[in-house]
Structures are given as C-alpha cells and as structure tokens.
Amino acid sequence: xxxxxxxxxxxxxxxxxxxxxxxxxxxxxxxxxxxxxxxxxxxxxxxxxxxxxxxxxxxxxxxxxxxxxxxxxxxxxxxxxxxxxxxxxxxxxxxxxxxxxxxx
Amino acid sequence: xxxxxxxxxxxxxxxxxxxxxxxxxxxxxxxxxxxxxxxxxxxxxxxxxxxxxxxxxxxxxxxxxxxxxxxxxxxxxxxxxxxxxxxxxxxxxxxxxxxxxxxxxxxxxxxxxxxxxxxxxxxxxxxxxx
Amino acid sequence: xxxxxxxxxxxxxxxxxxxxxxxxxxxxxxxxxxxxxxxxxxxxxxxxxxxxxxxxxxxxxxxxxxxxxxxxxxxxxxxxxxxxxxxxxxxxxxxxxxxxxxxxxxxxxxxxxxxxxxxxxxxxxxxxxxxxxxxx
Numbered sequence: 579x580x581x582x583x584x585x586x587x588x589x590x591x592x593x594x595x596x597x598x599x600x601x602x603x604x605x606x607x608x609x610x611x612x613x614x615x616x617x618x619x620x621x622x623x624x625x626x627x628x629x630x631x632x633x634x635x636x637x638x639x640x641x642x643x644x645x646x647x648x649x650x651x652x653x654x655x656x657x658x659x660x661x662x663x664x665x666x667x668x669x670x671x672x673x674x675x676x677x678x679x680x681x682x
Numbered sequence: 683x684x685x686x687x688x689x690x691x692x693x694x695x696x697x698x699x700x701x702x703x704x705x706x707x708x709x710x711x712x713x714x715x716x717x718x719x720x721x722x723x724x725x726x727x728x729x730x731x732x733x734x735x736x737x738x739x740x741x742x743x744x745x746x747x748x749x750x751x752x753x754x755x756x757x758x759x760x761x762x763x764x765x766x767x768x769x770x771x772x773x774x775x776x777x778x779x780x781x782x783x784x785x786x787x788x789x790x791x792x793x794x795x796x797x798x799x800x801x802x803x804x805x806x807x808x809x810x811x812x
Numbered sequence: 813x814x815x816x817x818x819x820x821x822x823x824x825x826x827x828x829x830x831x832x833x834x835x836x837x838x839x840x841x842x843x844x845x846x847x848x849x850x851x852x853x854x855x856x857x858x859x860x861x862x863x864x865x866x867x868x869x870x871x872x873x874x875x876x877x878x879x880x881x882x883x884x885x886x887x888x889x890x891x892x893x894x895x896x897x898x899x900x901x902x903x904x905x906x907x908x909x910x911x912x913x914x915x916x917x918x919x920x921x922x923x924x925x926x927x928x929x930x931x932x933x934x935x936x937x938x939x940x941x942x943x944x945x946x947x948x
Contacts, residue, residue, distance in 0.1 A: 581841065583823040589838075593830010598842065600823045610830055650784070668782035670762070674792045 735768045761803045
C-alpha cells in the first residue's frame with residue numbers, strides 16, 4: 579500500500595490536514611486547510627479552503643486559495659479562487675473564475 | 683482539442699499578417715483572422731487571432747479564438763483562448779473556454795465572458811449543429 | 813487515479829485535526845484528532861487517534877485516547893488504549909495494553925441497537941493482557 583490519504587466520495591472532512599509525504603486523494607468533501615506534497619482533487623471531489631502543495635491536479639470543485647509548484651486543472655474542474663503556481667496547465671473545458679499568478 | 687469551425691486557408695478565410703517588422707499603434711479590426719508576429723499597442727478585434735512567439739501585444743483582444751505563443755499584456759475577451767507553452771500573458775481573461783499549456787507564464791484574473799461573447803458562442807454552436 | 817481505492821484512509825505520516833463525518837469504513841494510519849462516527853474504524857499500528865469514536869466496529873492496532881462507544885471492539889497485540897471504552901463485545905489479543913475505563917453494555921444508540929437483556933460478557937482475554945479498569 580502506498581500510504582496515501584484517501585478521502586472518499588460521501589465523506590465530509592473539515593479541519594486541518596497535513597498529508598505528510600504521501601499523496602492526498604479527495605473524492606469527497608474537504609473544507610479547511612490542506613498541506614501536502616501531492617494532491618489529487620477527483621471529479622466528484624469538493625474542496626473549500628486553503629491548499630498548499632508541491633503538485634496539484636484538479637478535476638473537481640475547488641473554492642479557495644491554492645499555492646503550489648505545479649498545477650494541472652482538468653477539463654472537469656470548476657475553480658473559483660486564487661491560484662498561485664509556478665507551472666500551470668489548464669485543459670479546455672475547465673471553468674475557472676478568480677486569479678492565477680506565480681507562486682513566488 | 684478545440685476545433686475551429688473554419689479552416690485557416692487563405693482561400694476560404696481572409697488572413698491578415700502583421701509581420702515581425704511591423705509596429706502598430708491603434709485599433710485593428712478584421713472580420714477574418716489575424717496573425718500577429720510584430721508588435722501591437724492597442725486593441726484588436728477579429729475572428730481568430732494568433733499571437734506568434736516573439737510577438738508583443740499591449741492592449742485588448744476581442745476574438746472568437748485567440749492563440750497566444752508570444753507576449754500579451756492586457757485583457758482578452760474571447761470565446762476560446764489558448765496560451766501555449768511559450769506564451770506570456772498578464773491581464774484579464776474573459777473567455778468561455780480556456781486552455782493553458784504547462785510552461786506558459788500566466789498572471790491573470792479570470793472573469794465571466796461578456797454577454798457579446800456568450801451570444802457569439804451560442805450562435806457558433808447553433809451553426810455547427812446544423 | 814486508481815479507482816480501486818475505495819477505502820477511506822488517513823495515511824501514515826498524515827496529521828489531521830477537525831471533524832470527519834459520513835465515513836462508513838475508515839482506516840487511520842496517521843495521527844488524527846477528531847470526533848468520528850462511522851460503521852467501521854480501523855486504527856493501524858502506526859495510527860494515533862485522539863477523540864471520540866462512535867462506531868459499530870473498531871479494530872485497534874495503534875494508539876487510541878478518548879471516549880469510544882462501539883458495538884464491537886477488537887484490541888490487537890499492538891493496541892494501546894487510554895480513555896474510556898464502551899462496548900458490547902470486546903476482544904483483546906495478548907500484548908494489548910489498556911489503560912482506560914472499560915464499560916460494558918452501553919445503552920447509547922448508533923443505529924445498531926442490541927437489547928441489553930443479553931448482558932452476557934463476551935470478553936475474551938488472553939493471559940498476559942492487562943485490563944485496567946481505572947476510574948480516572
């Protein structure tokens with residue numbers, strides 16, 4: 579097993595999560611603060627709050643502030659917020675409202 | 683990948699080229715497509731705009747489709763916008779479809795596409811449906 | 813991502829504090845400070861859970877500290893439990909360390925209510941296991 583944190587569909591998690599070294603996969607509902615190395619917000623996943631990571635892939639609903647090295651926004655993503663990334667990719671189909679800039 | 687409904691042949695679609703030697707200050711309006719390889723300070727309104735790698739645009743863009751491989755500073759109101767890996771964009775993006783390739787430099791505010799663009803997109807969808 | 817990952821997991825190395833709800837089956841391998849209501853909770857050997865748990869089944873192989881209300885509790889050999897455990901059925905493996913109050917026949921309802929006419933203790937103890945019914 580790879581030790582990743584898996585917030586599955588249906589789960590509602592509120593609070594502060596530090597993912598440690600392993601990836602965090604969100605198919606459920608997370609609100610609060612997330613610090614991790616790698617985050618996958620799956621298509622059914624909903625995130626509200628602050629996200630700090632090295633690599634992020636968004637395929638679901640994101641609302642809040644995101645700071646990362648690498649950001650990939652998929653075609654199913656719905657993003658509303660402030661995105662700060664050094665490397666940004668957005669797939670056609672993604673809905674993005676807010677702002678994007680560099681991480682630092 | 684977004685497919686343009688019209689091919690870019692010079693026969694079927696008028697293409698204007700602002701070559702890399704040119705510097706324009708002002709407003710450029712075309713019913714057809716424009717390729718910007720030079721510099722534009724001002725506004726451009728056209729069907730499809732291609733900002734080539736090396737080109738510089740300071741101002742605003744109003745298009746059906748824009749492909750940015752060069753440097754654009756200003757606002758973009760377009761049905762679709764594509765920022766390529768070599769692209770450098772700073773400004774507002776008011777588009778329906780947005781695509782950004784990894785490597786692109788983007789500092790932008792994403793806003794709702796203006797009504798005019800939304801209408802144009804709907805019209806385009808109806809036309810392709812026929 | 814791998815679709816076969818249908819189990820809720822707080823991974824090893826992860827730290828969480830807050831609330832978790834609607835988790836039917838969850839595995840805790842990291843450190844969690846939360847109140848949790850579920851059907852099955854599994855605290856792995858590296859897992860640490862601080863808070864209240866209300867569950868049908870709880871399997872503890874790591875650390876637990878808090879107030880637990882469960883129908884079935886299984887403390888394995890690496891379990892370390894502090895706080896209070898309310899149970900209907902409790903199994904402890906040799907090596908499990910309990911430093912808590914253990915209460916049988918809890919009457920609260922998590923949806924799996926059993927009549928307490930069946931007050932027959934189903935505690936399975938192994939020789940070396942410690943049951944410390946310390947009133948705190």
